[in-house]
Amino acid sequence: MKTRLIDPTAMAVKDLHQYILGAVAPRPIAFASTVDSQGIPNLAPYSFFNAFSSNPPVLVFSSNRKVKDNQTKDTLLNIRETGEVVINAVNFAMMRQMALASIEYPAEINEFDKAGFTPLASDLVKPFRVAESPSQMECKVKDIITLGDQGGAGHLIICDVVRIHIHEAVIDDRDRIDPHKMDLVGRMGRAYYVRASGEAIHTVFQPVTDIAIGFDQLPESILKSPVLTGNQLAEIAALTALPSANALELLLSEPDIADFLDQEDGYHALHQMAANAIIAGSVDRAAGLLLLADRMHHQ
Ligand SMILES: Cc1cc2nc3c(=O)[nH]c(=O)nc-3n(C[C@H](O)[C@H](O)[C@H](O)COP(=O)(O)O)c2cc1C
Structure with missing residues (x-):
């Protein structure tokens, strides 16, 4: 099969970024809620995100330096000041509003108000939870790893989950999350999103202890x-x-x-x-x- 060969060192970052977004997709979205040292709320979506450990429960997302001006983002600044974040899931019903919260409002602007979300007080951390989000994870930041100093460079924000809130409505009668009810969205390249429910969901049973012929x-x-x-x-x-x-x-x-x-x-x-x-x-x-x-x- 004919393949396109890409040397990451020989391509404009904005183009490389799109190849990475298109190839590493769909990505879950961390809707990160933080506060600054004055307690002003901030809310922004981050799709360089995943869960990396269940015991202890650890989530990691990456806040990148902006490609256009090499600036770091408010979420990173707030986390450096407070060491706390709530990571909220993004479902289909919230998708369009979530996109509004990605606008580069000045630091003193509260994206809960701009994007029309309801802030809920957390139990163990200062940042607010997003009431509309079907799962809200209160986190204490364990570490921040800086990956570079040029535009596009990430900062891995490693988060210890200290409390989880899940809407009862998405839990089935076996105490498991029903993906159809969660109805999460994933980010792809460019303006593409994917909705993870209905016909998009496939069931693959593969018992790992049954040694298959191959x-x-x-x-x-x-x-x-x-x-x-x-x-x-x-x-x-x-x-x-x-x-x-x-x-x-x-x-x-x-x-x-x-x-x-x-x-x-x-x-x-x-x-x-x-x-x-x-x-x-x-x-x-x-x-x-x-x-x-x-x-x-x-x-
Ligand atoms: C769905 C979605 C996912 C995003 N993922 C990331 C990401 O992983 N890393 C990043 O630095 N910016 C990401 N962005 C862009 C930020 O949300 C945007 O720069 C925002 O203004 C940052 O807000 P802040 O300065 O309040 O932290 C994403 C935007 C959207 C809409």
């Missing part, structure tokens, strides 16, 4: 299937064993399948049938059909 154990004819996609091949490779000879005999006792073996397009038809079986959730059956096709391949 792609390298699949017969060549299956790997080169004219029908199966990479995701469908992965379903076969995720089996712990290919079907036994007995299982294949059982399949052959189904008249339709036995007929395929004598037909000219039977090979393709078996692969198509296997793809349908995978879609229907019958992966073992699909593997059996593919092995029968493999026999035809070798005849």
